[in-house]
Amino acid sequence: MLSYLANPLRFMRFSRLAVPISFGLGAVLIGWSLYNGLLVVPPDERQGGDLMRAMFTHVPSAWLCMGLYAALAGASFVWYIWRHELADVAARAIAPIGAGYTALCFITGSIWGQKGWGAGWHNLILGDSRLMSVLVLFFLFLGYIALRAALETRQKAARAAAILAMVGIVNVPIIKVSVDMWQTTTIHQPSSVLSIGAPEPRADDEGMNPIYLQQLLWGFAGHSLFAAAMILMLMRSEVYTQQADRHLALKLEGS
Amino acid sequence: MSPSPLLSAFRSSLSEAWASGAGVLLPLGFFAGTAALVPFTLGSEAELLSRVGPGILWLALALSSMVTLERVFQADLQDGALDLWLQDAGSISLIAAIKTLTHWLVSGFPLVLLTPLIGFMLGVPPEKMVPAMLGYAMGGLVFFLWGGVAAALSASVARAGLLIALIALPLYVPALIFGVQMVDAGMASPSFLFLCACTLFALGVAPAAMGAALRLAAE
Numbered sequence: 001m002l003s004y005l006a007n008p009l010r011f012m013r014f015s016r017l018a019v020p021i022s023f024g025l026g027a028v029l030i031g032w033s034l035y036n037g038l039l040v041v042p043p044d045e046r047q048g049g050d051l052m053r054a055m056f057t058h059v060p061s062a063w064l065c066m067g068l069y070a071a072l073a074g075a076s077f078v079w080y081i082w083r084h085e086l087a088d089v090a091a092r093a094i095a096p097i098g099a100g101y102t103a104l105c106f107i108t109g110s111i112w113g114q115k116g117w118g119a120g121w122h123n124l125i126l127g128d129s130r131l132m133s134v135l136v137l138f139f140l141f142l143g144y145i146a147l148r149a150a151l152e153t154r155q156k157a158a159r160a161a162a163i164l165a166m167v168g169i170v171n172v173p174i175i176k177v178s179v180d181m182w183q184t185t186t187i188h189q190p191s192s193v194l195s196i197g198a199p200e201p202r203a204d205d206e207g208m209n210p211i212y213l214q215q216l217l218w219g220f221a222g223h224s225l226f227a228a229a230m231i232l233m234l235m236r237s238e239v240y241t242q243q244a245d246r247h248l249a250l251k252l253e254g255s
Numbered sequence: 256m257s258p259s260p261l262l263s264a265f266r267s268s269l270s271e272a273w274a275s276g277a278g279v280l281l282p283l284g285f286f287a288g289t290a291a292l293v294p295f296t297l298g299s300e301a302e303l304l305s306r307v308g309p310g311i312l313w314l315a316l317a318l319s320s321m322v323t324l325e326r327v328f329q330a331d332l333q334d335g336a337l338d339l340w341l342q343d344a345g346s347i348s349l350i351a352a353i354k355t356l357t358h359w360l361v362s363g364f365p366l367v368l369l370t371p372l373i374g375f376m377l378g379v380p381p382e383k384m385v386p387a388m389l390g391y392a393m394g395g396l397v398f399f400l401w402g403g404v405a406a407a408l409s410a411s412v413a414r415a416g417l418l419i420a421l422i423a424l425p426l427y428v429p430a431l432i433f434g435v436q437m438v439d440a441g442m443a444s445p446s447f448l449f450l451c452a453c454t455l456f457a458l459g460v461a462p463a464a465m466g467a468a469l470r471l472a473a474e
Contacts, residue, residue, distance in 0.1 A: 175425065177429075178433060
């Protein structure tokens with residue numbers, strides 16, 4: 001399917017339909033999971049009472065931001081090897097969306113964690129290795145965007161950014177492991193907010209309360225569709241911009 | 256490939272570092288000055304200083320790698336040396352590696368030599384001295400290699416200092432964590448092996464990435 005869509009014309013035809021559908025479906029699913037998460041399901045006192053409702057945005061965005069960085073590196077790889085223009089357009093579109101979801105994940109995680117550790121950013125950031133690796137991921141996205149913006153020609157920016165994304169993705173597992181080790185062996189509190197006093201496994205484990213899990217899965221599906229719609233929209237606008245440049249060049253040549 | 260381009264790269268980046276003012280005194284002064292500032296920012300309680308001192312030096316090491324790397328490849332791009340090296344096919348990764356290693360030798364390695372002195376000043380326990388020296392040596396190597404990748408990627412950007420920092424800092428995280436742990440836990444800890452692994456990994460991956468980035472910068 002990907003190689004079918006690699007043709008820009010077919011891509012434009014496909015995305016014209018795909019954008020509104022996945023946008024609408026995603027918005028409905030996000031709305032449904034938020035409605036259930038915020039108003040319907042009972043709060044879990046052991047996980048911070050009403051604050052744990054931040055979970056229904058936090059967990060889907062945590063799953064998504066790792067996936068989006070992998071997608072960024074994948075698109076960069078495809079562009080670097082086969083020089084397919086649409087892959088670069090995709091990488092360029094994924095970066096800001098991915099940065100947005102890492103920020104969302106970090107912010108909602110902070111809100112949720114606030115009660116578990118008592119107020120204060122100090123405990124919040126130093127206490128949880130997972131939030132910390134999300135923060136590092138955010139800086140990886142930022143570096144990618146900044147490098148693209150700093151290089152003057154499109155071709156150069158695309159190549160340099162692709163190298164950076166590939167260097168980044170081989171480092172992501174190492175960063176994750178190292179940050180996990182940092183949390184368990186330092187003098188700072190070893191517990192994580194997800195397991196404070198809770199007899200069950202961590203909240204984003206499969207073993208959690210099925211009412212929560214259901215909303216999380218709806219939220220994840222909704223956010224995935226929503227992110228895909230935004231990425232496709234950015235890609236479409238990029239393709240249009242390039243076409244407009246070409247039209248302008250042709251016009252100037254003709255006159 | 257003849258070894259002469261590698262030698263000349265080594266010599267030129269050594270003389271570049273030497274020529275920029277006081278030579279080897281400069282990085283020594285930088286690290287000693289940073290260490291001297293620590294009591295002013297944190298207070299002079301002996302217990303606190305001995306606990307945070309090694310960590311502050313890790314930060315100084317990370318920052319020093321970025322300060323010196325900004326010009327490493329930019330100068331070669333501007334005076335045309337890069338184009339000459341690129342004509343010798345396949346050598347650019349090695350040359351980039353040599354250049355970063357030389358810069359590490361000149362502006363990262365002095366910290367290792369200074370560690371006993373600074374450590375004594377901050378009251379770091381003597382049994383932590385050897386792990387700290389080894390950690391600064393290997394961690395510094397990792398910093399300079401990943402920083403070199405960032406510098407090569409932004410070689411054609413005019414004022415790249417902050418950009419290099421933004422790109423390189425996330426890549427410093429693993430070496431920083433394992434290095435700090437190793438200083439605390441000693442050389443028998445797994446962190447020591449993890450730090451070795453990070454160093455080897457950076458030695459393997461970073462030169463290839465620098466080569467690709469420099470080839471792009473010269474176009």
